[in-house]
Amino acid sequence: MADRLLTVRDLVIDIPVGGGTLHAVRGIDFELDRGEVLCIVGESGSGKSLTSLALMGLLGKRIKPKATQMDFDGTALLSASKKTMRGLRGARMSMIFQEPMTSLNPAYTIGDQLMEAMLLHRDVPRSQARARAVELLEKVGITAAESRLGQYPHQLSGGLRQRVMIAMALMCGPELIIADEPTTALDVTIQAQILRLLVDLVREMGMAMILITHDLGVVARVADKVAVMYAGELVETGPAKQIFEAPMHPYTRGLLRCIPLPGKTKRGSELGTIPGIVPSLVGKVSGCVFRTRCGFATEACRGDIPRHLRGPQAFRCVLDDGGLSQEKQEVQA
């Protein structure tokens, strides 16, 4: 068995809102081995970011996540003390956020903020933290790294700031990196650059990564494992190759039809869409949440939804094959 780093069992995140409870994440399971890249895919509001914040213990005071198990290398994250969590955050697990423009403190220099990430956890002299900061800035492809240390965030472009954020996450050499849509806020022209950089660094340093994205093209290139989230549930999980070659859940198939894949999508053919919108998650949620948008929905979808296993691949649907045979018939007809 590979070296297990992270195990999540039945993670539930309820958010109190005016007039009820928003069941934002409902019972998701996944695990991650050292050095593995897991991509969590899904639409906005599917609970991807909340899941990652829950792992970091950054959901805030008002939101209390629950899980039967949420272990990071033997530490139960949900029952760990604040001090233990602080010791993990930034040292053994780091996070890269979506918004590089606002994620750096405008009042301090890049150098101060980079060095802080190390000085908080390691008992090293400032000169050593400084050397590490320069080393990592060079690693993330920033030229004249030494002189950048004295610059302030407002003097850097969005792409540079995200490179700084990546360097900051790496300061202590963490075992797990959580990147929450790290390129969404950037120019399309540099999205690919930043992502490639991140993936290369993760591979080079042997870290595990949870990459949250809704860009399936990215997933196809970098993921070892894929978890597809829809409206707070994991509808399908499995090895990336298997998910792309044989997607089982109707939602996963719908998602894959929405993007052109090299070698799979025929030139000139129309890209798919998924009709409808994500249902409200306030109040009691039961049955399959995708039934309102699913072409194969029946009365049975309102009841309990079984989990099907196909080797390492798992999906939840009332139909044994996720409606795959029906779909083929329709295509032929």
Next chain:
Amino acid sequence: MFQFILKRLGLAILVAFTVSFISFSLLFLAGDPAAALAGETASGEDIEALRHLYGFDRPMMVQYGDWLFSALRGDFGESYYFKLPVAGLIFDRLSITMTLGVCGIAFALLTAVPLGVAAAIRPNSLIDRVALFLSVAGQALPSFWFGLILIVVFSIKLRWLPPSGTATWQHFIMPTIVLGYYAMPAIMRLTRAGMLEVLSSDYIRTARAKGAPEMRVMFKHALRNAIIPVVSLAAVQMGFMLGGSIVVESIFALHGAGYLAWESIGRNDLPTVQALILIFAMFYIVFTFLADVLNAWLDPRMRSS
């Protein structure tokens, strides 16, 4: 940074000149100064003689230049009422007003900022409500009433503090509280609002994600950004306290500069009024300049703009 300071300094000097000209022009806006000096019973010839004696018959710009150069040397002329040099008259009074102003703003900041931070850390908690109550009360209570209540309670009933005068430091306690409490609500509310906004920003989440302890997040990462507008406000409040402490000075019989200004206006003592306006305006300018420099140090984005 150096360039920024130089720019601000140039601007401050420009404003100072403008203000000095306006305060000088007051002399002419208030009617014929020679006639006012001579009194109602004076003959036309007496007025002319006075006009010549005080130099009011010279061109206005010449008089302004004359007055400005004297003022720069610390000579503000002679008070019409006291028949004493204005400079000496103001100097004594100013030290009282300055003491009161510095103590007042210190009291306001030392109560308002911690309360504002505590209220922002736990919004809608007991401490937030207490802070809100204190600030509403501070805004609603007129200074003269609050001052009198303090005198009744602490001087007359409890006999803890002297009711009026400037003999000892105890004499300054109640005036400081009354003056400071007046400035406290605005500073407190601004601190709270600033902290709330900053605490929900992305870079605070980044600081937490780095594993920074909560105290460090609050004070190193959040407060420094939240305090920037408070610095500007405090500078204006400080200037206001120096010029506008007349009510407090009257209640506690502290014969400071504010009180002197009020008296001199009533007596038509124009050289004194002119000098006081100029000095109060200079304080405003100096405080605003210092606040700008402090803010530029706190927020690097201001330095480049």
